Amino acid sequence: ASALAAALAAPSPPLEAAGVPELLHYAYTATSLGQSTSPLLPAGSPYAEPAALERLLRRYQRAQARTHAKGRDGPAHEYFAASDSELVVAWRGAGFELYVALWPLIQLPAAAAACSQLLRWLRREEKALFLTYTKY
Numbered sequence: 001a002s003a004l005a006a007a008l009a010a011p012s013p014p015l016e017a018a019g020v021p022e023l024l025h026y027a028y029t030a031t032s033l034g035q036s037t038s039p040l041l042p043a044g045s046p047y048a049e050p051a052a053l054e055r056l057l058r059r060y061q062r063a064q065a066r067t068h069a070k071g072r073d074g075p076a077h078e079y080f081a082a083s084d085s086e087l088v089v090a091w092r093g094a095g096f097e098l099y100v101a102l103w104p105l106i107q108l109p110a111a112a113a114a115c116s117q118l119l120r121w122l123r124r125e126e127k128a129l130f131l132t133y134t135k136y
Contacts, residue, residue, distance in 0.1 A: 016042065
């Protein structure tokens with residue numbers, strides 16, 4: 001119970017902690033653990049307004065639908081969708097799902113590199129971000 005209380009009391013890491021300058025927001029799920037995290041938004045974030053955050057979450061939902069589609073070609077493991085406000089990337093792999101909002105004018109190779117850098121950081125930080133050990 002104390003591990004759970006400590007985890008609930010611990011704040012999410014700030015967006016800047018990931019060290020990815022192009023990053024506007026992310027939502028990461030460790031599917032192997034059944035747990036998710038997203039960052040604390042800095043002051044001046046484009047998603048500080050509830051309507052903007054809701055718009056982003058709808059874009060993440062569309063990305064999730066594409067990466068879980070049961071069509072003729074099966075689900076996509078990567079998804080990119082550009083708009084005037086951000087580039088949304090969804091990346092689904094073994095043990096994780098990652099949804100990312102990046103600068104709107106970022107090129108796809110730079111976006112892929114930013115997502116890889118973010119994923120490496122998240123994997124390194126999993127023990128701090130999630131409950132990974134329970135003592136009975």
